[in-house]
Amino acid sequence: MNELIVIFLSMALINNIILVRYLGLCPFLGVSRELKPAFSMGMAVTFVMFVASLSTWVINHYILIPFDIQYMFIIVFILVIASLVQVIELFIKKTNFSLYSAFGIYLPLITTNCAVLGVTIINMMESYTLLGSLVSALGSGLGFTLVMTMMAGIREKLELADAPRSMKGAPIALITATLLGLAFFGFSGIV
Secondary structure: OHHHHHHHHHHHHHOOOOOOOOOOHHHHHHOOOOHHHHHHHHHHHHHHHHHHHHHHHHHHHHHHOOOOOHHHHHHHHHHHHHHHHHHHHHHHHHHOHHHHHHHHHHOHHHOOOHHHHHHHHHHHHOOOOHHHHHHHHHHHHHHHHHHHHHHHHHHHHHHHOOOOHHHOOHHHHHHHHHHHHHHHHHHHHOO
């Protein structure tokens, strides 16, 4: 149980997928302008990470390893993730079209989101058990969601701030991301 808590905290805070491992920066900077789409994107990525970790762990342990074709893991993992994202995209389009429109191009980009692929590879490289992989994915996804919503909240406030014209938009967003990264660096002493 303690090992699972360490895995969760490590992936959510200490080795945050965005601020420490620098994976998933495209949706981080692109969707974090408003709170609701940022939170929804974070939850969608969390769900994809969780299901992808489950699927890739099973495929790795019951197909790739027994048939001695582990070298195919990247191609197989990408195919699994792409299929999952397509299903989720169709589901969101049918159930909540306004959310689908708010995501825009960033929803299909989950397919190529290196954060999702990164988590599945981290799970494989760390030789996590199935439960460890699921906890890792959940921690990574919730850490992703936390950072996305924090950044969105800050960016919403920055829109009202009196900043120089040359600092508005991307420059202030990158400075904010740097400061968030420094704040998360403080978690490195927990475990």
